[in-house]
Amino acid sequence: DAGVTQSPTHLIKTRGQQVTLRCSPKSGHDTVSWYQQALGQGPQFIFQYYEEEERQRGNFPDRFSGHQFPNYSSELNVNALLLGDSALYLCASSPPGLNQPQHFGDGTRLSIL
Amino acid sequence: QKEVEQDPGPLSVPEGAIVSLNCTYSNSAFQYFMWYRQYSRKGPELLMYTYSSGNKEDGRFTAQVDKSSKYISLFIRDSQPSDSATYLCALYKAAGNKLTFGGGTRVLVKP
Numbered sequence: 001d002a003g004v005t006q007s008p009t010h011l012i013k014t015r016g017q018q019v020t021l022r023c024s025p026k027s028g029h030d031t032v033s034w035y036q037q038a039l040g041q042g043p044q045f046i047f048q049y050y051e052e053e054e055r056q057r058g059n060f061p062d063r064f065s066g067h068q069f070p071n072y073s074s075e076l077n078v079n080a081l082l083l084g085d086s087a088l089y090l091c092a093s094s095p096p097g098l099n100q101p102q103h104f105g106d107g108t109r110l111s112i113l
Numbered sequence: 114q115k116e117v118e119q120d121p122g123p124l125s126v127p128e129g130a131i132v133s134l135n136c137t138y139s140n141s142a143f144q145y146f147m148w149y150r151q152y153s154r155k156g157p158e159l160l161m162y163t164y165s166s167g168n169k170e171d172g173r174f175t176a177q178v179d180k181s182s183k184y185i186s187l188f189i190r191d192s193q194p195s196d197s198a199t200y201l202c203a204l205y206k207a208a209g210n211k212l213t214f215g216g217g218t219r220v221l222v223k224p
Contacts, residue, residue, distance in 0.1 A: 042214030
């Protein structure tokens with residue numbers, strides 16, 4: 001049973017560019033959340049998708065947007081990249097219901113030059 | 114002030130010792146509590162999930178919750194070098210959708 005898978009594993013971009021990160025949830029999970037983890041810090045919630053809609057959003061600017069597809073997979077898009085966007089981007093999936101434990105992928109490491 | 118506080122460590126212990134980790138939180142709306150383990154260059158791995166005050170055991174791991182003090186703990190018995198990792202506490206508010214994480218505690222178990 002495959003867990004949460006993310007692609008790519010590592011990405012290098014320059015300031016001002018745009019990036020798309022992808023996530024496939026664990027089998028049986030319908031909810032996908034995205035987190036940003038800066039070096040040496042805990043993950044920070046970006047947003048959560050359920051039934052192809054953004055259900056909740058953290059304190060991130062509109063440059064961060066997402067999408068969920070009918071097969072529950074998800075994308076995170078970041079426009080106009082800044083140096084401060086360099087981080088590990090984690091996707092987590094959870095089964096139906098509130099307050100379900102979230103299971104994480106290994107993330108995409110994004111480096112901005 | 115952060116909603117969830119966690120000592121960053123590093124915490125260094127000899128193999129076989131008990132590792133004691135904790136988090137404090139300020140908002141009584143937090144009702145569900147998780148502990149994750151994160152190895153270098155990997156995603157967080159769920160270790161424990163609980164919502165009741167009291168203790169929950171799973172193998173060498175014990176999670177403890179004290180809602181009245183807003184304090185949660187994780188104990189690792191008979192620690193092994195393979196337990197060397199960063200440990201993150203994560204909390205849900207009731208009927209919430211997002212996890213709020215502590216900053217993580219780095220643990221080093223020396224052979």
